[in-house]
Amino acid sequence: MRITRRQFIQYVSAAGASLGLSELQIFKLTEALAKTGSTPKLIWLQGQACNGCTIGLTQLFHDVEPELANTLASAAADTVGVGPSGTIANAYTSVVENYLDGQTGNQADIADVLFDVVDINYHQTLSGPAGYLATEAFLSTGSPFILAIEGSIPASGTYNVGSSACKVGTPSGTPGYTNDTALSLAKVFDDLTSSANCAAIVAVGQCASFGNWPASRNQKFEEFEKKHSTYYPSGTTAHYQATGALSVNQYRDRLGKSTPVIRVAGCPIRGEELYLTVAAAILNAGSLASWYGAEGVETANFDVYKRPKSVLGLSLYDKPIHSRCVHKQDFLNGVFASQWGEHASGSQNGGCLARLNCKGPSSWRSCQRIPSGGNPSMARGTWECLNGADGMPVTTGRAAKFTGTSCINAGATCMACGEPGYPDRFSHPLVNYSGYDTTY
Amino acid sequence: MAVVIDPITRIEGHLGIEVELSSGTSGTPTQVESRGEMFRGFENFLKNRAPGDAIQATQRICGV
Numbered sequence: 001m002r003i004t005r006r007q008f009i010q011y012v013s014a015a016g017a018s019l020g021l022s023e024l025q026i027f028k029l030t031e032a033l034a035k036t037g038s039t040p041k042l043i044w045l046q047g048q049a050c051n052g053c054t055i056g057l058t059q060l061f062h063d064v065e066p067e068l069a070n071t072l073a074s075a076a077a078d079t080v081g082v083g084p085s086g087t088i089a090n091a092y093t094s095v096v097e098n099y100l101d102g103q104t105g106n107q108a109d110i111a112d113v114l115f116d117v118v119d120i121n122y123h124q125t126l127s128g129p130a131g132y133l134a135t136e137a138f139l140s141t142g143s144p145f146i147l148a149i150e151g152s153i154p155a156s157g158t159y160n161v162g163s164s165a166c167k168v169g170t171p172s173g174t175p176g177y178t179n180d181t182a183l184s185l186a187k188v189f190d191d192l193t194s195s196a197n198c199a200a201i202v203a204v205g206q207c208a209s210f211g212n213w214p215a216s217r218n219q220k221f222e223e224f225e226k227k228h229s230t231y232y233p234s235g236t237t238a239h240y241q242a243t244g245a246l247s248v249n250q251y252r253d254r255l256g257k258s259t260p261v262i263r264v265a266g267c268p269i270r271g272e273e274l275y276l277t278v279a280a281a282i283l284n285a286g287s288l289a290s291w292y293g294a295e296g297v298e299t300a301n302f303d304v305y306k307r308p309k310s311v312l313g314l315s316l317y318d319k320p321i322h323s324r325c326v327h328k329q330d331f332l333n334g335v336f337a338s339q340w341g342e343h344a345s346g347s348q349n350g351g352c353l354a355r356l357n358c359k360g361p362s363s364w365r366s367c368q369r370i371p372s373g374g375n376p377s378m379a380r381g382t383w384e385c386l387n388g389a390d391g392m393p394v395t396t397g398r399a400a401k402f403t404g405t406s407c408i409n410a411g412a413t414c415m416a417c418g419e420p421g422y423p424d425r426f427s428h429p430l431v432n433y434s435g436y437d438t439t440y
Numbered sequence: 441m442a443v444v445i446d447p448i449t450r451i452e453g454h455l456g457i458e459v460e461l462s463s464g465t466s467g468t469p470t471q472v473e474s475r476g477e478m479f480r481g482f483e484n485f486l487k488n489r490a491p492g493d494a495i496q497a498t499q500r501i502c503g504v
Contacts, residue, residue, distance in 0.1 A: 046454070047478075048478055048479075048480045049503075050452075050500050050501060050502050050503035050504075051452045051453070051502070051503045051504055052500070052502075052503020052504075053503065054503070055503050055504055124447055124449050124454075125449070125450060125451065125452060126449075126450070127449040127450065128449070128450075129449065130445055130447060130448055130449040130450075131444065131445035131446060131447070131448075132444075134447055134449050135446075135447070165478065165479045165480070165481075166454065166477065166478045166479070167446075167454060167456070167475075167477040167478070168447060168454065168477070169446050169447045169456075170444045170446035170456060172444070182446055182456060182475070182477060212500070213480070213482070213485070213497055213500050214480040214481070214485075216485050216497075217485060243479060243480060243481055245480070267500065268503055415496060417496075423493065423496060423497070427489065427490055427492075427493050
């Protein structure tokens with residue numbers, strides 16, 4: 001997907017302006033993303049994931065009509081092999097053209113940037129080839145690459161199922177091969193990170209960053225069981241995580257490796273959070289080690305968990321939601337909502353949700369401040385549906401600048417989904433929270 | 441002779457298909473398997489949790 005430099009700059013200017021970047025920042029971003037040929041390829045593997053983070057990324061692809069038609073046509077020709085490929089290719093093209101008719105013109109978009117500049121070498125949801133052709137793509141380590149992991153990694157030796165809980169492909173050389181054994185993600189991760197060409201790992205999303213739901217276990221109930229062992233004889237009610245899911249850092253440490261891991265945490269993440277992190281990595285490609293800093297230590301660029309604090313002045317993981325929430329003034333004024341959907345009297349936008357156990361003080365993300373479409377992973381029920389705190393777009397006053405799409409803007413409470421320990425640390429999601437004894 | 445296509449790409453999730461053919465690459469299929477290659481265990485880790493957790497957990501089954 002080739003784009004002209006003019007189209008590219010147009011996109012970056014438009015995207016940068018919508019993100020609130022200054023001209024200097026836009027120039028730097030353009031500079032970074034225009035360095036073709038000097039960026040490593042990206043191999044994206046999915047572990048125990050739901051694809052929400054991939055959806056966050058792909059939803060940035062706005063207008064790809066002409067390229068999509070070509071891609072589908074050649075994919076159709078490839079899959080049916082020798083045969084009436086012309087007819088089928090035409091059918092695909094006409095479906096695409098009819099469906100996408102009326103879309104805005106051929107503007108450069110993030111898809112072009114990602115495929116042309118960052119060079120996504122393999123992504124299971126986006127990959128044209130399947131089967132052994134796909135496995136060849138992600139098993140090749142001949143040139144420098146960044147490994148992106150979405151989802152947690154189940155490793156052998158843990159609990160019942162171990163590494164067989166996630167397999168990523170069956171490799172072989174020729175069609176009609178005999179049955180090979182599928183490769184587990186644990187094995188592929190081990191092999192890829194053993195290569196000297198693995199420059200860094202990006203843990204995409206909460207499952208890869210901190211384990212998230214696949215790694216959850218009901219520890220409070222386990223303690224309760226131990227305490228009341230008369231009523232819960234051992235062996236009858238133990239319900240632990242099923243697969244021994246590990247975060248990227250946990251598995252990397254278990255393997256005894258020290259490849260840098262950058263966490264883009266959140267459940268799910270937004271495409272902007274990911275591509276800004278990737279852009280920052282490209283900007284700092286010449287001095288990756290000093291940009292990353294020492295492991296497990298907070299630096300100017302990263303917090304102690306290696307989540308990027310901010311990129312080009314755009315805040316990512318440097319402040320808690322509560323410190324700059326749309327309801328902060330109501331909190332300071334002591335105006336709280338006590339029921340879901342309530343518009344508290346005397347409130348500016350419905351009232352602070354602290355009494356509904358909002359986890360804003362513990363959540364170090366920038367949810368309310370990333371404009372554009374957010375992640376329309378609508379299964380969550382809160383992304384992109386609503387912009388204003390009461391469900392209506394807010395255009396005046398303090399709330400008008402909170403153009404991001406977030407749980408709080410939709411009337412739900414923050415669940416701190418990008419924090420280490422989520423979800424167990426914040427369970428019960430609706431009660432049991434004492435984060436308001438902080439000072440932010 | 442088995443033909444294995446794993447991973448199936450351009451889908452959400454991990455899927456592999458294996459077809460055992462009676463002879464060579466043009467024989468009749470004698471055994472066909474589809475393999476779901478990833479498991480998380482929602483039914484397991486939801487047990488004995490606070491009911492409010494289920495609201496968030498089941499949302500995360502699929503992100504499409």
